């Protein structure tokens with residue numbers, strides 16, 4: 315089956331967001347397919363966070379439509395979208411630092427799937443902690459743990475909600491090389507185990523190229539390119555607009 319014949323989990327059709335005179339995202343159409351790892355990249359201010367906010371319902375589009383599993387969810391609340399299965403993390407972390415790791419993950423489970431039997435909540439918490447290697451920290455106060463562990467807690471909170479699409483906003487920020495490599499391996503493992511799609515916004519270009527099967531490049535709020543990592547790496551427009559500058563630094 316060709317990629318464009320698959321049924322998309324998420325589809326945007328000409329989605330856009332205007333802030334006064336500024337068009338942050340314009341006429342942007344893309345799909346997220348089941349079980350794929352898709353990267354969304356672009357220079358600062360390209361519109362990545364706005365796109366994340368649009369597909370997770372935190373920002374309403376000023377144009378275009380959003381579909382989840384074929385259903386029109388344009389304008390739906392973040393709660394409705396997360397309960398349908400699109401769960402996200404936030405650039406600056408999703409956890410409450412004064413809560414234990416366990417309680418943070420409980421909040422994630424309840425927020426995404428509503429009231430559950432206590433035993434199923436605890437099962438989901440333990441499963442998420444195990445998946446992210448956090449079992450020994452479950453009763454620690456989250457704010458006392460290292461930055462790397464806090465990043466994993468944010469992913470565990472999202473994972474515990476059993477996502478169909480896991481959207482990660484810069485999960486590698488502030489991690490050293492070893493931590494970043496471990497996190498990449500974990501993300502692959504999560505995709506294989508949970509059978510979810512992953513949408514990754516990340517400035518660490520080496521990691522994006524290693525992990526993602528398909529990459530969408532945004533520039534000035536519009537799609538500049540879409541393709542496999544090797545297609546993106548060799549795309550002249552991308553090199554000019556973005557990668558040339560980034561590769562020179564990596």
Ligand SMILES: Nc1ncnc2c1ncn2[C@@H]1O[C@H](COP(=O)(O)OP(=O)(O)OP(=O)(O)O)[C@@H](O)[C@H]1O
Pocket residue numbers: 333336337338356357358359360361362363364365
């Ligand atoms: N709430 C807002 N009000 C006004 N302008 C906004 C708002 N949010 C984003 N913008 C503008 O929209 C454009 C796209 O911003 P966005 O944060 O989506 O880009 P980005 O690619 O995520 O950038 P970065 O990599 O720096 O996080 C920028 O010009 C930004 O200033």
